[in-house]
Amino acid sequence: MKKKLIVMLVLSFILTACGGKTEDANNKVRIGIIRVPNDKTVAISMNYFKEYFNDKGFETEFIFFDSGVAANQAFSSGSIDFAEMGHTNGVVALANNLPVKLIWIHEVLGSNEALVVKEGSNIQSIKDLEGKKIATTFSSTSHLSLLKALEKEGIDKKVELLDMQTAEIVAAWERGDIQAAYSWEPGLSKLKESGSVLIDSEMLANDGIVTANIDLVHTNFIEKHPELVVDYIKTLDKAVSLYKNKPAKAIDGASKQLGLSVEDTKTQMQGTVWLNADQQLSKDYLGTSKQPGHFHTVFYQTGEFLKAQGNISEIPTMEAIHEFIDSSFIEKALGQ
Known part of the structure; x- marks a missing residue:
C-alpha cells in the first residue's frame, strides 16, 4: 500500500503543480541537500558555492530533504532548482515525467550503506533472515540493494519488509521491533553499535x-541559467579534487558542516567512491553526450526493479534515459 502511496504522492504534486516553474526568488539558487559528508557538503563548508555564484549576483539557499521522495515533490512544484538523492528516486522522477535532468554522480555507494543484524539474533547469513522483520526505506538505494541480496539467496518472498525513514529504523532497532535493517549513515553507525554487517553496498x-x-536540476533553471549549471558542476568537481588531494582538510570541513566527529566523517567518506569530472564521463559511469556510459544501463535495470515493486507504472526506455542523463554540463565545465 505504501509503495503505491509514494507514486500517488508524486503524481498528485505533478497535477497540482500544473507544470510549475522555478522562479528567481531574489536571485537565489535553491539547492536540496541530504545529511551525508559528500562533495556537496565539502563544497558548502569551503564556501565554493559562494565563490562561484555570489560574483554573479546569486545567493545559495540549502534545503534539507530526508528522502528523494520529498525532493521530487519539491521539483514537481517548482520550489527547488537542484537536489541530490539516491539514483532510485532519480528513476522515479524520470518515470513520472518530472521536469529535471541528471547532471552528476555524487558518490558510488559502498560500506556506508549496509545490511545489519542484531547481536545475539543467531543470524549468520542472509538465508538466516527467512521469516524475520527487516526495515529499510522503500524506493531508496538501500531498498534496491536489500532486495537484490535477498533475491540472490531466494528468500525475497520469505521475509517481512518494513518501510521506515532512517530515524524510525534506529528507534525500531532500539525497541527490538526488528531483527535486521538495510540503511545508510549516520543511522548505520547507531545500528552497528549493537549489530554486525552481513553485506554492504x-x-x-x-x-x-x-x-x-x-x-538533478530543474529544466526551467537550465533554460534560464545554463551557465550557472556549469558553475555548479565546477563547484562539485573542485570539492572532489580537494578530497582527493587534501583529504584531511575536506574531512574536517564536512565534519564541522554536519556536526559529526572527524572519525565518523572519515569513515563515511571512505565508504564511498568519489568521481571527478573526467571520471564521470568515462564508459563505466555517465559517459559522454555522444557515447552513453554503463550508468545508463544501471538506470534501466533500476527501472525494472521499481516496476516490479509497483513504484512506477512504466519502465523508462533507454532513449528516455539517454535524454534524462545530461553529460553536456560536465563537458562544458571541462572545456570540451
Missing part, C-alpha cells in the same frame, strides 16, 4: 549491483 557493487547518489 560495496560488496554488491562488486557483483554488478551499483547504487549511487546523484544530482
Whole structure:
C-alpha cells in the first residue's frame, strides 16, 4: 500500500503543480541537500558555492530533504532548482515525467550503506533472515540493494519488509521491533553499535549491483541559467579534487558542516567512491553526450526493479534515459 502511496504522492504534486516553474526568488539558487559528508557538503563548508555564484549576483539557499521522495515533490512544484538523492528516486522522477535532468554522480555507494543484524539474533547469513522483520526505506538505494541480496539467496518472498525513514529504523532497532535493517549513515553507525554487517553496498557493487547518489536540476533553471549549471558542476568537481588531494582538510570541513566527529566523517567518506569530472564521463559511469556510459544501463535495470515493486507504472526506455542523463554540463565545465 505504501509503495503505491509514494507514486500517488508524486503524481498528485505533478497535477497540482500544473507544470510549475522555478522562479528567481531574489536571485537565489535553491539547492536540496541530504545529511551525508559528500562533495556537496565539502563544497558548502569551503564556501565554493559562494565563490562561484555570489560574483554573479546569486545567493545559495540549502534545503534539507530526508528522502528523494520529498525532493521530487519539491521539483514537481517548482520550489527547488537542484537536489541530490539516491539514483532510485532519480528513476522515479524520470518515470513520472518530472521536469529535471541528471547532471552528476555524487558518490558510488559502498560500506556506508549496509545490511545489519542484531547481536545475539543467531543470524549468520542472509538465508538466516527467512521469516524475520527487516526495515529499510522503500524506493531508496538501500531498498534496491536489500532486495537484490535477498533475491540472490531466494528468500525475497520469505521475509517481512518494513518501510521506515532512517530515524524510525534506529528507534525500531532500539525497541527490538526488528531483527535486521538495510540503511545508510549516520543511522548505520547507531545500528552497528549493537549489530554486525552481513553485506554492504560495496560488496554488491562488486557483483554488478551499483547504487549511487546523484544530482538533478530543474529544466526551467537550465533554460534560464545554463551557465550557472556549469558553475555548479565546477563547484562539485573542485570539492572532489580537494578530497582527493587534501583529504584531511575536506574531512574536517564536512565534519564541522554536519556536526559529526572527524572519525565518523572519515569513515563515511571512505565508504564511498568519489568521481571527478573526467571520471564521470568515462564508459563505466555517465559517459559522454555522444557515447552513453554503463550508468545508463544501471538506470534501466533500476527501472525494472521499481516496476516490479509497483513504484512506477512504466519502465523508462533507454532513449528516455539517454535524454534524462545530461553529460553536456560536465563537458562544458571541462572545456570540451
